[in-house]
Amino acid sequence: MVNRINFINPFGNANYDAIILKTLGHYAASDTNLDVTHLENCPSDIDFFYSKHMIEQSLFEAVLASEEQGYDAVIVGCLYDPGVRVARELVDIPVIGPLEASFQMAANFGHSTMVLTDHRKAVPYIYDQARLNGQGDTVCGVDAIDWFVKDMINDRASVAADVVRLSGEASRRFGSETVIMGCTIIAAIYQEYLMEGGTPSEVPIINPNLMALKMAEGLADLKRKGGYFLARQGFYMKPTGHFKDEFDNARRTWNASKPRFAR
Known part of the structure; x- marks a missing residue:
């Protein structure tokens, strides 16, 4: 079985995709399909914290979409590890922060x-x-x-x-x-x-790119073989019941009313 891994550059431009793929693809296992993507409709750079928080909202949507598209793991490609812990609340596939x-x-x-x-x-x-x-x-x-x-x-x-x-x-x-x-x-x-x-x-x-890749590959393998489970009773608890309804409503509201630059 092939592991599909999405390395998401948390930047609103494609300027960094090629160099990540060039320097990381060589280290991917033979059964890994590595994609390098970037975010759309968010600030171009994450050097400042206000931009970082705006980027994270677009990142959450990209992580959710990655699971829906069949990826086995996601790497958030920035050493701030932006949104990594929150993203683990949202999906069951491994979400890896390079730091x-x-x-x-x-x-x-x-x-x-x-x-x-x-x-x-x-x-x-x-x-x-x-x-x-x-x-x-x-x-x-x-x-x-x-x-x-x-x-x-x-x-x-x-x-x-x-x-x-x-x-x-x-x-x-x-x-x-x-x-x-x-x-x-x-x-x-x-x-x-x-x-x-x-x-x-x-x-x-x-x-850190290589460390994240190897951790993503290992955890993806474990998940496929039934050896990876997120603890859902505490920090990474998912919203369920009426909390799930509230989450879905909030997500729809964000995607309908987000700022012009984020559309």
């Missing part, structure tokens, strides 16, 4: 890790996510290479050079053995640089 997957997989690569994210605004957010994911004591620190996503895609060589230089500097400063590359697009640019013969960083780089 959460990287935290959970990091111990396989080294005793300690840190996150090298894109811009300064994201640094405290990633610290908060480390605590939320139970990694507050095992993540040595968070730093940034000071790029915004809409700029980095147009200057990939400079981004790759900064990754190589700053990952080594940051790992020494924080005392970490490995570095989680803290943006899915930075990770893709660095992977493209390696594929084109670039010299790797002196410190092992954990690629």
Whole structure:
């Protein structure tokens, strides 16, 4: 059986789809059908939190549609892990966040890790996510290479050079053995640089796109074989009965009255 996995770029444009498919498709298992999609009718970039919250509403609809279309798992392709926990309330297929997957997989690569994210605004957010994911004591620190996503895609060589230089500097400063590359697009640019013969960083780089893909493949396999169940009695409880009616009404209202830019 083929696993169908939808890697959703949570951006309202297609600027990042090709590089994700180019750098991630190579690692997909032979029985994985990997699609890379993006959102429609939402802000183009997720660098600021107000845009992030607007993007999440479009993301929820895309996750629901993915399950309806027969996908076996969904990856939300941003290290903010936007909407991941809420999306798990909505669907029964695995919904994977690259940051959460990287935290959970990091111990396989080294005793300690840190996150090298894109811009300064994201640094405290990633610290908060480390605590939320139970990694507050095992993540040595968070730093940034000071790029915004809409700029980095147009200057990939400079981004790759900064990754190589700053990952080594940051790992020494924080005392970490490995570095989680803290943006899915930075990770893709660095992977493209390696594929084109670039010299790797002196410190092992954990690629969150790859961690998310392998977790999605594994959980999709488990679900097909009856080994994956979401606990529905607590945090991920689905609305049922009159709560389901209320949810359906709210969803219809949103889709009928959402702002013009989101239509």
